Amino acid sequence: MKFRKFKDNLFKSHSILLLCLAIIVFIALFVGLLVKSLPLLQAEKLSDLLLGSIWSPQKEAFGFLPFITGTLWVTGIALVIAVPICIMAAIYLVEYGGNSLRKLVLPLINVLAAIPPVLYGVWGVLMVVPAVGHFIAPVFSVNSTGYSVLSGGIVLAVMIFPIMISVMVEVLKTVPQDLKAASLSLGATKWETITKVILVKARTGLLAAIILGVSRAFGETVAVLMVCGNVPGIPKSLFDAGYPLPALIANNFGEMMSIPLYDSALMFAALWLFIMILAFNIVSRMILKQMEERL
Amino acid sequence: MYKSIGVEAEKTQTINTQLPAHIEVKDLNLWLDNKHILKNINVSIPKHSIISIIGPSGCGKSTLLKTLNRLLDDSAVIQLEGSVLVAGEDIYAKDAEVTTIRKRMGLLSQRPFPLPMSIFDNVAYGPKIHGERNKKILEQIVHEQLVNVGLWNEVKDRLHSSASLLSIGQQQRLCLARGLAVKPEIILGDESTSALDPISTQTIENLLISLKDDYTIVLVTHILRQARRVSDYILFLYDGEVIEFGKTEDILLNPKQELTQKYVKGFIS
Numbered sequence: 257m258k259f260r261k262f263k264d265n266l267f268k269s270h271s272i273l274l275l276c277l278a279i280i281v282f283i284a285l286f287v288g289l290l291v292k293s294l295p296l297l298q299a300e301k302l303s304d305l306l307l308g309s310i311w312s313p314q315k316e317a318f319g320f321l322p323f324i325t326g327t328l329w330v331t332g333i334a335l336v337i338a339v340p341i342c343i344m345a346a347i348y349l350v351e352y353g354g355n356s357l358r359k360l361v362l363p364l365i366n367v368l369a370a371i372p373p374v375l376y377g378v379w380g381v382l383m384v385v386p387a388v389g390h391f392i393a394p395v396f397s398v399n400s401t402g403y404s405v406l407s408g409g410i411v412l413a414v415m416i417f418p419i420m421i422s423v424m425v426e427v428l429k430t431v432p433q434d435l436k437a438a439s440l441s442l443g444a445t446k447w448e449t450i451t452k453v454i455l456v457k458a459r460t461g462l463l464a465a466i467i468l469g470v471s472r473a474f475g476e477t478v479a480v481l482m483v484c485g486n487v488p489g490i491p492k493s494l495f496d497a498g499y500p501l502p503a504l505i506a507n508n509f510g511e512m513m514s515i516p517l518y519d520s521a522l523m524f525a526a527l528w529l530f531i532m533i534l535a536f537n538i539v540s541r542m543i544l545k546q547m548e549e550r551l
Numbered sequence: 552m553y554k555s556i557g558v559e560a561e562k563t564q565t566i567n568t569q570l571p572a573h574i575e576v577k578d579l580n581l582w583l584d585n586k587h588i589l590k591n592i593n594v595s596i597p598k599h600s601i602i603s604i605i606g607p608s609g610c611g612k613s614t615l616l617k618t619l620n621r622l623l624d625d626s627a628v629i630q631l632e633g634s635v636l637v638a639g640e641d642i643y644a645k646d647a648e649v650t651t652i653r654k655r656m657g658l659l660s661q662r663p664f665p666l667p668m669s670i671f672d673n674v675a676y677g678p679k680i681h682g683e684r685n686k687k688i689l690e691q692i693v694h695e696q697l698v699n700v701g702l703w704n705e706v707k708d709r710l711h712s713s714a715s716l717l718s719i720g721q722q723q724r725l726c727l728a729r730g731l732a733v734k735p736e737i738i739l740g741d742e743s744t745s746a747l748d749p750i751s752t753q754t755i756e757n758l759l760i761s762l763k764d765d766y767t768i769v770l771v772t773h774i775l776r777q778a779r780r781v782s783d784y785i786l787f788l789y790d791g792e793v794i795e796f797g798k799t800e801d802i803l804l805n806p807k808q809e810l811t812q813k814y815v816k817g818f819i820s
Binding site: 445448 | 620622625650651653654656657658660661662664666668676677681730739
């Protein structure tokens with residue numbers, strides 16, 4: 257008996273310890289990045305760093321705006337492409353396709369999630385970049401190499417399909433059959449039931465799925481880096497090259513030692529990415545909470 | 552052919568009544584996933600009366616109810632033979648419009664499922680999807696139906712707050728109002744009081760009795776006392792077959808079939 261009680265207590269203290277470890281990692285990451293970016297923060301004003309658009313480490317000009325806008329462009333494009341497609345796919349799988357189709361397709365989609373990002377990058381270079389350069393850009397009478405934020409967004413969209421679709425399918429499956437029956441029995445068509453009842457009922461869950469997708473998109477590095485051109489300028493259209501924050505860090509991490517403040521600048525880039533993701537998660541959680549209260 | 556459990560009953564179980572038949576079920580057989588659920592159902596339900604379908608769980612009560620408004624169309628693999636006539640019209644005919652059929656029947660399910668919108672919009676939902684856009688008329692419908700189910704005084708100050716904030720008994724009355732708002736001819740109740748407290752149950756039962764003058768009401772229930780309280784006729788279903796169909800007092804006090812006797816006395820459940 258004593259031993260069982262001891263085991264019980266041991267497990268409890270163990271769990272607390274592990275929980276603390278997770279929190280410590282989070283804090284240590286933040287503090288570490290902050291300390292490393294301090295030299296840059298002391299040398300330059302924060303507003304100059306965030307709003308400056310000139311990036312020239314040799315001349316000690318560190319404007320991060322191109323990278324921040326690059327990240328936002330790529331993530332935004334990915335979202336615009338992925339959200340409607342994923343919602344429609346999930347609706348089809350749950351409401352129209354039967355159980356057997358779901359059992360066939362969902363594992364396939366999960367395989368997509370397991371493919372390493374570099375393969376998506378290769379696919380992007382081989383297929384998406386030429387497609388954007390040769391076919392999509394000419395439609396808008398734009399000259400583009402294809403290495404652009406649009407290519408980055410497309411590749412990223414495909415990369416967040418699996419997580420968004422599988423979470424959305426689970427969410428839509430939780431809408432009670434009887435609620436659908438209630439709408440149908442009033443003479444609503446299936447489509448009316450989907451748009452006016454099912455999607456409304458499932459909206460918080462769907463938003464949570466989108467948040468998961470966006471969080472993934474924010475930090476995705478290699479695949480995007482391979483297709484979006486990596487030119488440190490502010491992208492003004494879909495067909496301009498961009499340079500997202502993660503790509504900046506990954507591309508320059510080896511050579512930063514030779515230039516003063518360069519390492520601090522890259523750490524600041526990482527810190528800022530960290531803050532953006534954190535802020536995005538906090539804000540979206542607040543929105544979720546409000547929506548839940550209104551339901 | 553299938554083997555009957557009860558005594559070979561006459562082909563259609565009709566009741567001697569002055570009232571014309573509203574729903575006629577003819578030679579209905581239904582398979583769900585290749586399982587024979589409803590077996591040779593022949594029933595004729597008179598207009599403006601309350602019919603309770605009773606029977607042990609799993610006997611096909613709810614399935615029978617759902618075939619009446621074609622709610623099974625979308626679920627699982629179904630195979631159906633025979634016909635269901637509503638006011639003489641075959642609802643399983645090829646050219647039958649399923650949304651129109653369902654509009655003619657209000658459904659009250661086991662637990663209330665308010666739509667994820669305000670109280671007002673719940674009631675206005677049906678009329679809106681059938682094309683009613685006039686705000687004045689919608690307001691009038693909502694008012695009328697909420698009064699009808701005795702909910703108006705309780706909710707008139709919060710018509711635009713979420714329906715899920717109502718108590719479960721209020722929600723069930725709201726669902727009834729929502730069903731009545733599309734002006735159906737028939738009300739289908741699927742154990743509609745099983746999630747409610749005794750007082751809410753009584754409210755719903757009284758409501759149904761008061762609605763009998765304008766609607767034909769088909770209820771599924773496993774509570775015999777409820778069937779006695781509200782219904783004019785009782786249909787006893789066992790293992791997918793109609794064993795007996797008749798006036799409430801005949802079925803409960805003088806059942807002709809042995810199975811019905813056993814069920815009414817509580818030997819089988």
